[in-house]
Amino acid sequence: MNQDSGASIAFRGIGKRYGETVALADLDLTIRPGEFVSLLGPSGSGKTTTLNILAGLISADSGSIMIGDTDVTHLSPDRRGIAMVFQNYALYPHMTIAENLAFPLQARGRDLSKQAIAAKVQDVAETLGIGHLLARYPKEISGGQQQRVALGRAMVRDPKVFLLDEPLSNLDARLRLKMRRDLKALHQRLRSTIVYVTHDQSEAMSLSDRIAIYQGGRLQQFGAPADIYRRPVNAFVANFMGEREMNNLAGRVVRAGDGLVFQADGLDFALPTALNDWARFQDRALTLGVRPQGVKIGGRSDALLCEAVLRLVEHAGTEQFFYAQAGSVELSGAAAPDAVLAMGDGVQLSLLSRELYLFDTASGVALVQGGDLAA
Numbered sequence: 001m002n003q004d005s006g007a008s009i010a011f012r013g014i015g016k017r018y019g020e021t022v023a024l025a026d027l028d029l030t031i032r033p034g035e036f037v038s039l040l041g042p043s044g045s046g047k048t049t050t051l052n053i054l055a056g057l058i059s060a061d062s063g064s065i066m067i068g069d070t071d072v073t074h075l076s077p078d079r080r081g082i083a084m085v086f087q088n089y090a091l092y093p094h095m096t097i098a099e100n101l102a103f104p105l106q107a108r109g110r111d112l113s114k115q116a117i118a119a120k121v122q123d124v125a126e127t128l129g130i131g132h133l134l135a136r137y138p139k140e141i142s143g144g145q146q147q148r149v150a151l152g153r154a155m156v157r158d159p160k161v162f163l164l165d166e167p168l169s170n171l172d173a174r175l176r177l178k179m180r181r182d183l184k185a186l187h188q189r190l191r192s193t194i195v196y197v198t199h200d201q202s203e204a205m206s207l208s209d210r211i212a213i214y215q216g217g218r219l220q221q222f223g224a225p226a227d228i229y230r231r232p233v234n235a236f237v238a239n240f241m242g243e244r245e246m247n248n249l250a251g252r253v254v255r256a257g258d259g260l261v262f263q264a265d266g267l268d269f270a271l272p273t274a275l276n277d278w279a280r281f282q283d284r285a286l287t288l289g290v291r292p293q294g295v296k297i298g299g300r301s302d303a304l305l306c307e308a309v310l311r312l313v314e315h316a317g318t319e320q321f322f323y324a325q326a327g328s329v330e331l332s333g334a335a336a337p338d339a340v341l342a343m344g345d346g347v348q349l350s351l352l353s354r355e356l357y358l359f360d361t362a363s364g365v366a367l368v369q370g371g372d373l374a375a
């Protein structure tokens with residue numbers, strides 16, 4: 001494919017309401033040329049609305065959009081240089097794969113010769129590894145191959161920007177993983193700008209240069225995957241990222257003797273001296289967050305310690321996850337795959353300092369991210 005690399009995209013103060021519903025609130029987002037950006041968030045958070053406004057399929061109530069140096073806010077969809085692959089990428093069942101791929105070139109009334117169209121179709125099909133399927137009909141190829149044809153239909157137009165709305169959602173788990181790798185490799189080759197909608201955080205983590213996390217029509221955070229995982233700006237982002245739910249303990253920091261204690265519901269954790277500066281959070285409602293990976297069996301230094309009883313153990317291949325009861329608090333943690341764990345065992349748990357998050361309970365704002373012990 002000989003294609004210019006992708007265009008930059010800038011949303012400036014984009015808002016969209018449907019009656020009382022704020023679908024999108026004052027979105028500011030700048031995407032670099034050739035970047036792979038995922039829009040990630042729960043159902044109804046405004047992801048598809050963002051794509052549709054970018055594509056020009058619906059108009060915003062306020063704000064402007066730039067693609068490259070062009071203000072496209074009032075441009076029709078076909079003049080924006082973008083191609084969109086929808087979640088339900090229906091192929092035309094009565095057309096061969098070749099005809100499906102050629103369709104966007106003919107339908108747009110472009111002035112292309114039959115030979116030029118055939119060459120383009122061949123080129124795109126080779127790129128996607130479906131060159132041998134051109135004479136078949138959609139029902140004669142697999143779901144993953146159909147997915148590629150749908151992508152190919154977007155590629156034949158040489159867009160500078162691809163918009164993909166949950167394109168892998170109707171594939172089985174294994175095929176999703178393979179398509180994920182293929183998509184990433186394709187992006188590295190084409191270097192077009194890709195805006196990818198998903199509600200699957202692991203998909204967003206593995207594919208993206210940067211992730212935009214939405215909730216309730218508001219952009220919460222925009223950053224590189226590792227950064228968002230390690231340094232979430234608030235409790236929503238922290239809980240949304242990660243394969244498994246974070247442990248969240250409501251409580252307060254209080255002074256006890258010459259040390260500090262995190263006083264959770266019915267359970268006190270003495271804070272190690274490394275966390276002495278948590279004194280500044282005294283007397284406010286806090287939520288202590290720690291991912292299961294930060295909760296270990298056995299006493300460690302530089303950790304919050306508690307006694308607990310194992311309630312449930314799950315094998316997950318490379319590690320084991322356990323659920324334990326500590327006072328009135330349930331904690332989930334992770335252990336090595338060969339650790340011998342039995343339900344009912346009494347254990348000591350360590351909540352590793354470097355894995356701790358602290359949120360202001362009222363606002364959700366992150367006060368401490370991953371221990372903040374770098375200093």
Ligand SMILES: Nc1ncnc2c1ncn2[C@@H]1O[C@H](COP(=O)(O)OP(=O)(O)OP(=O)(O)O)[C@@H](O)[C@H]1O
Nearest residue numbers: 018021022023042043044045046047048049050199
């Ligand atoms: N045409 C419409 N009329 C009324 N409300 C709408 C319309 N389109 C979207 N909304 C509302 O706007 C909000 C954002 O919708 P949007 O489709 O952008 O969510 P999403 O993040 O793509 O969700 P999903 O993951 O379920 O696809 C939702 O509350 C939705 O109900």
Ligand SMILES: [Mg+2]
Nearest residue numbers: 047048049197
């Ligand atoms: Mg959607």
